[in-house]
Amino acid sequence: MKYSQAKYFLALIAFTFSPPEIHLYAKEPLQYQEDIRPKLVTFCGDCHSPEDSEHDVKFLQAKNVAEMSQMRSIWNSVAEQLRNRTMPPPDETQPSEAERLGVAEWIDQTLQQTACEQGPFAGSITSRRLNRTEYTNTIRDLLGVRTEAAVRFPVDGSGGEGFDNNGETLFLPPILMERYLEAAEEILDVALPSPSIKITIPANQLLPPDKNSDSATRILEPKKSLRLVPRIYSAGQHFVRVRAQPVEKSTTLTFKVDGIVVERFAIDGKPKFEGDFPVNYDTSIQLSRGFHTLEIRCTGEENASVTFLHFKQNDKELNQDQLRVYEKLTGTSPGKIPENPRSVAIQKLKAFISQAFRRPAVSTEVDKFMSLYDRAAKRDDPHVEALKLAFKGVLVSSPFLFRVESLPESQSLEPISDFELASRLSYFLWGSLPDDELFELSAERHLNEDTILKEQVDRMLNDSRADYFIDEFVGQWLGTRDIGGRVAPDTSKFKGEFTTELLLGFREEPNQLFAYLLQNNHSLMELITADYVIVNKRLRKHYGFDEEEKSDKQDWPWSPNPQLSKDGPFEKVAVTNGQRGGVLGMGGVHLLTSYPNRTSPVLRGGWILETLLGIRVPNPPPDIPELSKSKKGKMTIREQLAMHRDHPSCSACHNLIDPPGFALDHFDVLGRWQEEQEGKPIDATATFPSGETVDGLEGLKTIMVQRKPEFYRQLTRKMLGFALGRSLDDRDDCVINQITEDILNNDDSLRNLIKSVVLSTPFRNRQLSPDEASNATE
Structure with a gap:
């Protein structure tokens, strides 16, 4: 049956804003053989017919809707090409706008209606990097640190259903790895402040060594220097005091850090107290982590007598929450060392890895990161500094930065593990790692039970961390x-x-x-x-x-x-x-x-x-x-x-x-x-x-x-895409239709929609895509 172009497209658009009881094509059904295929043959037959030997894409070999359904990805592409006007090629006869958009819409609707004929579909989730918000939330829950380090990361692009948690867009540019290293160092310095540095070095122990004198005082001649090269474990403000006096006449001492002048002291022989005491000369400097050269140089014309260099890092006071995190991560209080540091380090590192990787740590992982602890301990770094080096290794490793799931073995449905389910659930609703309750349920293998999952959704939505989901x-x-x-x-x-x-x-x-x-x-x-x-x-x-x-x-x-x-x-x-x-x-x-x-x-x-x-x-x-x-x-x-x-x-x-x-x-x-x-x-x-x-x-x-059914279907699609963090395709239409029908006919509350998504086949399962299965057999 043939229709005018106007009637042809109006049959489609009238559906969009018509009462629900009017169904698409109810009065004038557009049959594939009678209407759709003849138009496609007219405009696409030269290149895509079964008889064509020069081109591989032969979608016109489909003689009916059932055969169309066996070539879903190709037909999806046909609809998209028509909608975007990229096919037919410019030098070929073109369909009218009504024909072009009408056929594209018919293909979309037909594929949607036949989605469940292919059986349950879960899809394959790409191992994806934590986006900036997820990274910030994860650090907060792992280390108790509210950091803004992620603002220095490249902006995350959106993909799939329009969200920035889509794994296909969350790649790892080289500059981001540098930012992760910087962020890990900065974050650990906040979570685990380094032991306070408070040292007083007699002048005769400053560099270069003076082998000819037993006196603690050093005479510093013009253009000569004394140096100290301390290792700074935590960036911050540091206090410096130089005690000195002139030998005979006034002179000048210049204090430098890494070759840069910080302060000039006029050594004028006028002590602050009565008597022949040297005078203290103070300054404050901001130092980054690492080794720094502190230099006292005589830049006057006369000799100076230097007694000592006092160096102190300003103390960082921890509140009760910070103290609790510190003790949890290190097994001790600030400034103290456990009786058996290495044994405590193994225990704490194993727990940290398990939480950071969102699954139990394996022994080889613990050994790998303990080697960093041992390296730091061997050079006499404090216990907390050695642990920080190991923790830093964890924070820049792939299992932390990426949400990694084991690969399915075939195109058949495979349930994901309870730990993987806990991670999917926590990043869906909290944008962060699973808490202790989710971890315990996963360890007991109870999380995948319907009743337990529903209870956990309610618990998590009542938690303040669900602010992430809403926002x-x-x-x-x-x-x-x-x-x-x-x-x-x-x-x-x-x-x-x-x-x-x-x-x-x-x-x-x-x-x-x-x-x-x-x-x-x-x-x-x-x-x-x-x-x-x-x-x-x-x-x-x-x-x-x-x-x-x-x-x-x-x-x-x-x-x-x-x-x-x-x-x-x-x-x-x-x-x-x-x-x-x-x-x-x-x-x-x-x-x-x-x-x-x-x-x-x-x-x-x-x-x-x-x-x-x-x-x-x-x-x-x-x-x-x-x-x-x-x-x-x-x-x-x-x-x-x-x-x-x-x-x-x-x-x-x-x-x-x-x-x-x-x-x-x-x-x-x-x-x-x-x-x-x-x-x-x-x-x-x-x-x-x-x-x-x-x-x-x-x-x-x-x-x-x-248009409630269409609105609910769209909301369901968006929420499923957000929950899975991947692009949806027409094979997901079956579960989208099922969830939409459920909330339309039963409970249409927001909580029920969220629970329906969590209980759905794609959220709890995985399977190889045809392309992945093909690559796996090669």
Whole structure:
């Protein structure tokens, strides 16, 4: 059966915003043999037919959907090539935009619907490096140190489902290894302060040695020097005192560190006390770890008499938490040495390796890192310094820096070990290593039990470390993490109307809503339909809420950015006028989906389709005509887009993108409600491909409620991608569909979605990909 191009594509886009009971192709089913394959033969048959002998990709040999399903990766590529307009080649006959996008969408839907026919799928997780946030959190829980060392690491790129924990993007550039070495040293110096250095060296023991005198005092002639070369174990501030006096007349001593002048002392023969005592000359210097040359040089014309050089590192006082960490890691208190240092070192190093590697340490690993301890002990380094060298080796080793799992043996499903499951779970919800309880359950091999896993998810979500999950997942899924950085309003146009604190509030608001739903076990749909906002004082004023408006001042489980403390706590405030509520009413989303100086229905509509509904919006075709500049100044954005939709190449996509964007026209770039724009009343009505017309935010929410299955499916997909830290493909559609159906028909709370992801086949299993299996047999 043949259809016009308009009907062909409208059958697809009408589905997107039609009531749930209307199914795709229900009235005019696009059959593969009758409709799809003939079009592909017309435009692709010269190179991809079964009869072609010059090209290897022969996807047209599939005679039906079942045979398509056996070539899933190739057909995925076909859809992507059509959507991106990279095929057919430019010198071949081209399909229309409606044909191109319609066939691509049909392929996507068909592969999705047949995903479960291939059986359970887990996929293979790439061994991936800890990203910057995971590294920071892991160091915090391993050593009790809150470090900012990771800000010096290269920025992590995002991949897969749009998150920066994707293993395919977390490679190890050479410069990063240097940064890891520096960070490990810096972090260990904070966690395990070196023994305080406090030494007084008589002048006759300074370099060069004086073999001709037994006196502790040395006469330093002009242009002569005395030196001390101490080893500094921990970077920091050091106090230096030189005791000296002139022999006959005033002179000058210059104090140098590594050849650089630090201080000049005038040795004038005027002691601070009565009597013939030498005078103390003091200074303070910042020294890094390692050997340094301290030099006293006579730069005057007369001799000086030097009695001693006193050298002291300023003490670092530890609080109770730091003392507990110190004793846990070293087996002793600061300044003390255990009776059997090496035996204690073996015990402590084994425990440290097990925690750092997220699994029990093996003897060969302990021996390897103990060799570093022995090397340091042999050169008479203090016990804690020898341990720090071994710990440093652990912190720059692959099993710490990478989340490594054993390789599956075949393409069949294989359960991951309990320790690997504990690591997946802890990095999913905490962005850090497993705690003692997870480790113990793994050792007992109970963690993989459904009941235990559910209990652990609840426990972990009630822990403050779950702040990571909320911040990273929400901020990257919605894109609000970029507010204040890549995303900011035009400072010249909105000067005085926004502040750094306002942008931070925008970034925080969706996190607060997410935390509220998580804590109170509310429906996921409240991300869209909420008739309340959770705001601080600044956002409350920005949105125009009355100061006396009733609010719910309960304790929130989510701690906002400390920079927001002066704006008061986040509170739940009821919305009674329909102008706010849910992510679509948030100023951060409005800013994110605008240009810096004006709003954009296209950006907003595209964001709703792609971010909330999972509909891929193709790039515009290359032959789009530009609107006349003379007309632009006289026309509203809505009128300009109406002209755009009159062009055949533009109408197919803009009929889909523009309506949800129009519905948000009451919000300006900063998310403020506006009734007029440039003296004209705002028109926020929108007519969708289904023929339904809505007005403003409340109408858009109604449409989104009708699209609950698509919204839940997209949220499920994003969460699964975040949890696994890998790119998803069409083989994952089966489990995505299963989880979506479960939360639609049963418990649609955020906690249940998280538990469903954790209990899913890909989260608890692994298998070789076909390519990996092929390589393994070669």
